Amino acid sequence: MINGVKIVIHFPKDLVDKPITYHLVKDFDLEFNILKAEVNPDEEGIMVLELKGKKDDYHKALEYLKKTGLKVQPLSKDVAMDRDKCVDCTICVPLCPTEALVVEGAQRQVKFVKEKCIACGICLKACPYGAMTIQF
Amino acid sequence: MRTIQEINEKIKKGKVVVLTAQELAGLVQEKGVKAAFESVDVVTTATFGPMCSSGIYFNTGHSKPRIKFGGGKVTLNGIPCYTGLAAVDLFLGATAIPDDDPRNKVYPGEFKYGGGHLIQDLVDGKDLVLEAEAYGTDCYPRKSLKTKINIAELNEAVLFNTRNCYQNYNVAVNTSDRIIYTYMGILQPRLGNANYCSAAAMSPLLNDPLYRTIGIGTRIFLGGGTGFVAWWGTQHNPGVERTKSGLPKCPAGTLALIGDLKTMSSKYLVGTSMVGYGTTLSVGIGVPIPILDEAVLEHAAVKDEDILAPVVDYAHDYPNAKFEPLAYVSYAQLKSGAIVVRGQKIQTGSLSSLRKAYEIADTLKKWINAGKFFLSEPVAKLPGAGSDYKFKALKERPL
Numbered sequence: 001m002i003n004g005v006k007i008v009i010h011f012p013k014d015l016v017d018k019p020i021t022y023h024l025v026k027d028f029d030l031e032f033n034i035l036k037a038e039v040n041p042d043e044e045g046i047m048v049l050e051l052k053g054k055k056d057d058y059h060k061a062l063e064y065l066k067k068t069g070l071k072v073q074p075l076s077k078d079v080a081m082d083r084d085k086c087v088d089c090t091i092c093v094p095l096c097p098t099e100a101l102v103v104e105g106a107q108r109q110v111k112f113v114k115e116k117c118i119a120c121g122i123c124l125k126a127c128p129y130g131a132m133t134i135q136f
Numbered sequence: 137m138r139t140i141q142e143i144n145e146k147i148k149k150g151k152v153v154v155l156t157a158q159e160l161a162g163l164v165q166e167k168g169v170k171a172a173f174e175s176v177d178v179v180t181t182a183t184f185g186p187m188c189s190s191g192i193y194f195n196t197g198h199s200k201p202r203i204k205f206g207g208g209k210v211t212l213n214g215i216p217c218y219t220g221l222a223a224v225d226l227f228l229g230a231t232a233i234p235d236d237d238p239r240n241k242v243y244p245g246e247f248k249y250g251g252g253h254l255i256q257d258l259v260d261g262k263d264l265v266l267e268a269e270a271y272g273t274d275c276y277p278r279k280s281l282k283t284k285i286n287i288a289e290l291n292e293a294v295l296f297n298t299r300n301c302y303q304n305y306n307v308a309v310n311t312s313d314r315i316i317y318t319y320m321g322i323l324q325p326r327l328g329n330a331n332y333c334s335a336a337a338m339s340p341l342l343n344d345p346l347y348r349t350i351g352i353g354t355r356i357f358l359g360g361g362t363g364f365v366a367w368w369g370t371q372h373n374p375g376v377e378r379t380k381s382g383l384p385k386c387p388a389g390t391l392a393l394i395g396d397l398k399t400m401s402s403k404y405l406v407g408t409s410m411v412g413y414g415t416t417l418s419v420g421i422g423v424p425i426p427i428l429d430e431a432v433l434e435h436a437a438v439k440d441e442d443i444l445a446p447v448v449d450y451a452h453d454y455p456n457a458k459f460e461p462l463a464y465v466s467y468a469q470l471k472s473g474a475i476v477v478r479g480q481k482i483q484t485g486s487l488s489s490l491r492k493a494y495e496i497a498d499t500l501k502k503w504i505n506a507g508k509f510f511l512s513e514p515v516a517k518l519p520g521a522g523s524d525y526k527f528k529a530l531k532e533r534p535l
Contacts, residue, residue, distance in 0.1 A: 087184065087406065087418065087489040087491070087492055088489050088490070088491035088492070089185070089485075089486055089487050089488065089489045090485050090486045090489075091321045091331060091485040091486065091487050092485065093473075093483070093485045094324075094328075094329035094330070094331075094482075094483030094484060094485045095322060095324070095329060095485070103473065107490070107491045107494060108471075108490045108491055109491055122322070125244075125322065125411045126321060126322050126411070128186065128321075128408040128409055128410055128416075128418070128487070129406060129408060129409075129418075130248075130409065
């Protein structure tokens, strides 16, 4: 079983009209949760999915996605915090939907808990110092 | 009773006792006001946060042949400077942005590079590109100039902030149904979050709420170097409602600050981008409070739970210049991570960095202990709570 694996799917311009998620359910019996999606007509698109299902089916699904011409990569290393740029103001903390950004200790430092991050990207917009970065 | 002169003598002899505002609050709780007064000479207060009314003036030196910027146009890294001074004096503020910045055309704008970032780059010793167009005169014939400049080559480079160190501030919320982008950060709809901006119990003017010791001429830590209180800040508003102990319940006093940019550091002058709003500069400030008597000490021992801040709706009330707080909350509540307004629990975030404030208060303490920083006697007082000095709204007189 795989449970909670997060992947990033890149759609080239000519494939944004493919009903990808439909096939993931119908053909590979995968349960999914869309964490982020930016798929617009005639533009390159991106979708972040959290997947649950049988390991075999998961690998077959990845094969299918790649064959279709989509780029797939795991979400493991995407959002990062630059400690040199962070001033520990805490303005990002209430905006984070999954409590991946928390205030810690007497010095009130902001800690980034990567395992909880769903790469929604709001901290990137919110940080006045450009301390949060995302890499797909 | 204690005088600033006596304190400076102690600094010279290496016998001064300095505590940060945080340490003092602990000592007073443990030993009481009297005992604390006997042992403590100076308390260091500090703050670090975005302060838009910050800027620099500088003198580039004269080119050969000479050029007169006044009446012409000058940009620095693409950002327009104010040229309405003598030939090669320029002013540049934290919120200035390049003419070709898209601003909020694609909403919300990102505002990646503006005056605040430029000040940080200049302090960092980076070369900047100066481009000037002038109309030319008999004594200043040159009409255009394009050159790199560097802080080391400038004659004077001075940080001059017309309003810093706000004594207390609003807590910003959003009662509307859409996300809004403000100078207080991103505000989620339907009271989704609450943003505040004060170092509270560490904040200079909240540790000296009646301006007993902080005045014009007070020597301070400014942006990593030393500076002075130049004047009271713009929008100084000492006459607002206060608690019994004299703490203002809304934004009140402010300070205008000045200091030699060449002594400062990009650690405490940081370019800042507020999405959908604009650019600004985050400034680190430390102010020493001489413990002249027990009343001064009592004020400097202020605690977060004693300081109240108004919760203001930035969707409707703030844009329309209405001050009708939804509630008052203490900084102890704000720092706990959530407040309750209209029966709703709201998570809080701060724009002011306490980690930096602690760092600054500690650095200033070390400077004083090492005999590197002496206290100055203010040469004049700030308009006080009992004065009739007021922050007025604009009275529009349409033509």
